[in-house]
Structure formats: C-alpha cells, structure tokens
Amino acid sequence: MDPIKNPYSPGAGSPPPELVGRDPALEQARILLGRIREKRPEKSMLLTGLRGVGKTVLLNEIEYSARKSGYQTIFIEAHEDKALGPLIVPYLRTLLFDLDRMAGLSAKVKRGLAVLRSFINGITVTVGDVTLGLGVEPEKGSADSGDLEIDLPNLFIAVGEAAEDRNSPVAILIDEIQYFSQKELGALIMAMHKVQQRQLPLLLLGAGLPILPGLAGEAKSYAERLFSFPDIDALSEKDAEIALKEPALAAGVSFDSAALKEIFRLTKGYPYFLQEWGYQAWNLAKTSPITLKTVQESTAIVVARLDRNFFRVRFDRLTPSEKNFLRAMAKLGPTIHRIGDIADVLNIKSSSLSPVRANLIRKGMIYSPAYGDLAFTVPLFDEFMKRAMPEFR
Numbered sequence: 204m205d206p207i208k209n210p211y212s213p214g215a216g217s218p219p220p221e222l223v224g225r226d227p228a229l230e231q232a233r234i235l236l237g238r239i240r241e242k243r244p245e246k247s248m249l250l251t252g253l254r255g256v257g258k259t260v261l262l263n264e265i266e267y268s269a270r271k272s273g274y275q276t277i278f279i280e281a282h283e284d285k286a287l288g289p290l291i292v293p294y295l296r297t298l299l300f301d302l303d304r305m306a307g308l309s310a311k312v313k314r315g316l317a318v319l320r321s322f323i324n325g326i327t328v329t330v331g332d333v334t335l336g337l338g339v340e341p342e343k344g345s346a347d348s349g350d351l352e353i354d355l356p357n358l359f360i361a362v363g364e365a366a367e368d369r370n371s372p373v374a375i376l377i378d379e380i381q382y383f384s385q386k387e388l389g390a391l392i393m394a395m396h397k398v399q400q401r402q403l404p405l406l407l408l409g410a411g412l413p414i415l416p417g418l419a420g421e422a423k424s425y426a427e428r429l430f431s432f433p434d435i436d437a438l439s440e441k442d443a444e445i446a447l448k449e450p451a452l453a454a455g456v457s458f459d460s461a462a463l464k465e466i467f468r469l470t471k472g473y474p475y476f477l478q479e480w481g482y483q484a485w486n487l488a489k490t491s492p493i494t495l496k497t498v499q500e501s502t503a504i505v506v507a508r509l510d511r512n513f514f515r516v517r518f519d520r521l522t523p524s525e526k527n528f529l530r531a532m533a534k535l536g537p538t539i540h541r542i543g544d545i546a547d548v549l550n551i552k553s554s555s556l557s558p559v560r561a562n563l564i565r566k567g568m569i570y571s572p573a574y575g576d577l578a579f580t581v582p583l584f585d586e587f588m589k590r591a592m593p594e595f596r
Contacts, residue, residue: 204488210450211482213508218260219478220450224442225261228433232265232408236272239406240372246428247395247407249380251415252435254567254581255475255513258410261435262376265408269374275301275366281379283566287387288326288351294375295319295362302369311368314342318361321347325354351390359394363403372404381411381418381567389422395429412580414570437472437582440464446474447481451493456485461495469502473582475513479505506590514587520566526588528559529568530595532577533588539578 210220231248238245250258266276277294281287299319303312317340325347345361346354366373383391391407398405409415413434419426438446444463451458462484470476483501484493518526531548532540542560546553560577563569568584569577579585589595 204456204485204490206486208454209482209485210454211478211485213475213478213482217478218263219257219446219474220453221446222257222260222264223445223449224438225257225264225435228261228435229264229268231431231433233268235406235408236265236269236274236372236374239404240272240274242402242404244399244402245406246431248409249407249415249419249430249432250410250435251413251432252410253413253473253579255473256435256437256582257474258435259378260474262378262408262410266374266376274372274374276374276376278376279378281377281382283382286326287383287391288322288355292319292323292326295358298373299362299365302365302371305369305371309365309368312365315361315365317342318345318358321345322354322358325349326351351386352393355390356394356397359398359405360401360403363398363401363405366404372406375405375407377407377409379411379567380409381415385418385422388418392419392423392426392429396423396425399429412567412570413572414564417571438474438477439472440467443467443470443472443477446477450481451485451491455491456488457492459492459494462493462498465495465498469498471582476505476509476583479509483508509583510587510590514581514584514591517568517581517584518587518591521568522562524559525563525566525568526592527595528556528563529579529584530588530592532569532579533585534595537579537583537585539572539576541575542577543575545577 212219228250235245235248250261252258262278266278269276275298277298279291279294281290296319299312299315303309303316320340321342326349346357348354362373395407416432419430444467447463447466448458466477466480466484470480480498480501483504484498487501488497521529527549528545531545534548535544542556543553546556560569564571567580570580572578
C-alpha cells in the first residue's frame with residue numbers, strides 16, 4: 204500500500220489520526236477553560252501518566268481548544284538543566300507584547316511588562332550574553348527580590364491583571380513539569396494560589412510523570428486543593444482498536460480482527476506504540492486487509508525502531524550502576540517491585556541502593572507508586588533492558 208497515504212503518526216507529541224479514549228480529560232479541560240473565562244473558581248489541571256500515553260498530545264489539543272475560545276496561550280517544555288525563571292521569561296514577554304498589541308492603551312499591560320522587567324533583574328536572565336530587553340523601566344520592589352517564591356506570584360498576578368484588563372484569559376501550558384526543583388514547583392503552586400485567590404483569568408495546565416502529585420504535595424501541602432491530577436493511562440482494547448481501525452478505514456483499508464488483537468497484546472494499549480505498529484504494518488501490507496501475518500512480520504522492524512529511537516536515548520543517559528538497577532527490575536518483570544527484591548537480585552543491601560534510586564527517579568526512569576514500591580515510567584522498558592543487557596546474571 205502507498206506509504207505516502209499511511210495515516211499513522213509515530214513520534215513524540217505527534218497528534219494521532221484518531222484521538223480516542225480521552226474524552227473525560229478533554230471535558231474536564233473544557234469546563235476549566237469555561238469557568239476561568241467567566242471568572243468562576245476551578246482547579247487547574249496537571250495530567251499524569253507514563254511515557255507514551257499521549258500527555259503532550261492532550262496538552263496540544265487543550266491548547267487548541269483554549270485558543271478557539273479566546274485564550275492567549277504559552278506552551279513550555281521543562282528541562283532538567285534549565286531553571287523555571289529563565290525558561291518562562293521569554294514566553295511571558297511574548298504574551299505581554301501580544302496583550303499590548305490589542306486595541307487601546309493599557310496601564311495594566313504596561314505594568315505587567317514593568318514587573319517582568321523587575322523579575323528579570325531579580326534572576327539576571329540572559330539569552331546568550333544579551334539581557335532580554337522590554338523597552339520599559341522596571342517597577343522597583345515588585346518581583347525583584349531574587350526569591351522565586353516571592354517574585355513568581357507577584358509576576359503571575361501582574362500578568363493576570365493585564366489579561367483581565369484586556370478581557371483575554373491566559374492559559375500557561377507546561378510539559379514535563381516534574382523536572383522543576385521542589386522550590387520551583389513550590390513557587391509555581393504559590394503563584395497559582397495567589398492568582399486563584401484574586402480570581403484572575405489565568406490558569407495552569409501541566410503534564411508530567413506519575414510522581415507529579417507526590418512532588419506537588421511535598422512542595423506545598425495545599426497543592427491538592429489547587430490542582431486536579433487526571434491520570435492518563437493506556438487505552439482499553441476497544442479504544443485501541445478504534446485508534447487503529449478508523450484511520451485505516453478512512454483510507455479504504457481494514458484490519459483482520461486477529462491483527463488488531465496481536466497489536467494490542469504487543470503494545471498493551473499505549474498510544475505511542477499503537478502508532479508505531481500501525482505505521483509499520485501499513486507499510487508492509489501488500490493489500491487490504493492487514494493480516495496477523497503482516498503484523499507479526501512488522502514486529503521486528505518496530506522493536507528495532509523503538510530500541511534505537513525511543514528506548515536507547517534514555518538508556519544511554521544512565522550510569523553502569525543505574526543500568527544494573529533497571530536490569531534487576533526487568534528480571535523481576537514489568538510490574539511494581541519492592542526495593543528489597545531489587546537488592547536481592549543484585550545481592551546487595553537495600554540501603555546502598557538509595558542514591559541510585561534517587562537518581563533514576565530524578566531522571567524520570569522510575570517512580571514510586573507507594574512507599575517502598577518502584578515501577579518503570581517507560582512502558583515495555585523491561586523488555587528493552589533484557590535485549591540491551593542479555594548477559595545479566
């Protein structure tokens with residue numbers, strides 16, 4: 204079949220041809236956007252889930268909906284090696300300039316720019332070696348203390364007041380939010396707390412790994428009263444079949460039921476993997492329908508692609524001790540494991556694993572669903588570890 208017409212879209216954050224199984228989260232976002240636009244209180248949302256479940260796709264879809272309903276939006280991807288302050292400043296600068304371009308002069312927007320300038324002075328933001336210019340004088344004493352937990356709330360209030368003045372609500376979307384430090388996450392939570400207290404038209408939509416609710420609670424104990432944490436999981440078998448069948452049918456191609464069942468067995472319903480198997484099965488198929496045999500033949504190609512492009516980039520960031528830790532987890536299987544069981548596989552004391560465990564959590568490779576328990580954040584990573592380290596004892 205024609206590979207140019209292949210409807211599947213494997214890739215980080217690539218929108219699938221058929222977005223299924225996410226109606227509850229999208230409806231929750233719709234209500235949030237509507238209530239904040241009407242200045243009614245509502246919890247902001249932080250989506251949580253494993254790698255490959257489509258959190259970024261959902262954030263993009265929500266941003267599209269927000270823009271359609273009159274929101275100004277900024278979309279930020281957090282990084283391990285970049286602090287929140289320098290990361291967010293260029294986006295807020297663009298946002299405030301967009302608000303400033305709306306009809307009529309606005310003292311609130313001008314003040315927002317002045318407070319942002321003060322915030323920049325407080326954290327000494329530079330891009331390259333050039334300080335970001337705003338063309339306004341800083342508002343001395345506002346958001347310039349150098350303490351993020353004091354300055355970020357003041358900055359968000361100024362932005363929220365500018366948005367209110369322009370009758371243009373603002374949605375800040377942040378992906379990979381778990382990479383912020385505890386102090387940064389605490390400052391972000393405090394900022395949203397102040398915004399909500401004043402009922403300003405500014406909301407936060409974030410996404411991160413399953414550790415996010417715990418991190419938020421550790422940063423500020425009242426986080427659960429400010430945010431909802433929808434869990435984005437793998438698709439059911441029914442939804443997985445729809446995600447595969449409908450795009451193919453739109454192109455005049457069908458799947459045998461046995462082929463669909465095999466793809467679900469292999470992918471466990473994770474959307475990223477569904478797109479990979481659908482993409483390769485389409486390219487291998489000579490005619491419709493796509494058969495079980497074609498899916499089985501495509502599996503070796505998919506596994507090689509995943510190993511090279513999805514798993515290997517994470518594996519290569521690990522130290523030898525971290526690799527051994529994950530390989531021990533893989534030996535125990537794909538489910539949740541006790542730290543003591545991992546130590547037994549490695550034949551060492553549990554206490555000696557604490558630094559490695561902490562590093563792997565920080566790198567986003569594992570998370571703790573309950574005290575003493577550990578699980579992979581990347582679906583099917585146990586199978587990859589066995590391929591990558593076959594000689595493990």
